[in-house]
Amino acid sequence: MPNPSxxxxxxxxxxxxxxxxxxxxxxxxxxxxxxxxxxxxxxRLTADRGVFAAEQIxxxxxxxxxxxxxxxxxxxxxxxxxxxxxxxxxxxAKRAPTSTVWAVDVNERALALCEFNAKEAGVxxxxxxxxxxxxxxxxxxxxxxxxxxxxxxxxLHDLLTTWLNRLAPGGIAYLVVQKHLGxxxxxxxxxxxxxxxxxxxxxxxxxxxxxxxxxxxxxxx
Numbered sequence: 001m002p003n004p005s006x007x008x009x010x011x012x013x014x015x016x017x018x019x020x021x022x023x024x025x026x027x028x029x030x031x032x033x034x035x036x037x038x039x040x041x042x043x044r045l046t047a048d049r050g051v052f053a054a055e056q057i058x059x060x061x062x063x064x065x066x067x068x069x070x071x072x073x074x075x076x077x078x079x080x081x082x083x084x085x086x087x088x089x090x091x092x093a094k095r096a097p098t099s100t101v102w103a104v105d106v107n108e109r110a111l112a113l114c115e116f117n118a119k120e121a122g123v124x125x126x127x128x129x130x131x132x133x134x135x136x137x138x139x140x141x142x143x144x145x146x147x148x149x150x151x152x153x154x155x156l157h158d159l160l161t162t163w164l165n166r167l168a169p170g171g172i173a174y175l176v177v178q179k180h181l182g183x184x185x186x187x188x189x190x191x192x193x194x195x196x197x198x199x200x201x202x203x204x205x206x207x208x209x210x211x212x213x214x215x216x217x218x219x220x221x
Contacts, residue, residue, distance in 0.1 A: 025050025051110045052084040064176035071096040081145040086114035143173035167213035175209045183207040
């Protein structure tokens with residue numbers, strides 16, 4: 001039985017489940033339409049093989065959208081890391097129509113789906129991009145993400161370091177992480193690296209972490 005306090009496994013997923021980490025998945029396309037129903041929003045999202053949660057809306061993603069704090073009013077710049085076909089990014093865009101949401105993924109099939117779903121939903125405040133296409137000077141007021149824990153601990157830490165360092169002064173990230181995949185140890189690691197982190201919510205297999213911008217980074221900007 002996995003130890004809930006154990007750090008995420010440093011071994012990536014098996015090749016059979018690894019397609020959504022790839023830039024160009026080598027599995028045949030098999031599109032389907034999924035329904036995302038929230039108290040305030042309903043979205044019909046086209047998913048596909050080779051993209052995360054292709055068969056149904058991921059439970060952790062829906063939990064994040066149900067329980068994480070809503071974006072505050074205003075003209076914010078927000079980020080969805082590992083956007084997939086867009087459930088988080090499009091929900092944020094709907095909830096904060098005067099803000100800009102960046103939807104970032106390494107998977108080109110996922111990015112195409114996210115862009116397609118945004119057009120189908122009539123959402124025009126989402127910018128879909130590969131990580132390297134995000135302007136290096138851009139900072140984010142909010143990050144909402146279901147991070148890819150199974151890419152391995154080292155790769156996960158590199159990914160989080162990259163994007164959490166892009167939090168604007170006073171910025172906050174909300175991450176959903178499965179308990180048995182190291183939510184508690186990840187919280188500790190984030191705090192040790194200078195990002196104040198705490199458990200915000202917990203339900204069954206998942207925890208939502210609140211991670212604030214590094215105060216030392218803020219004073220150096």
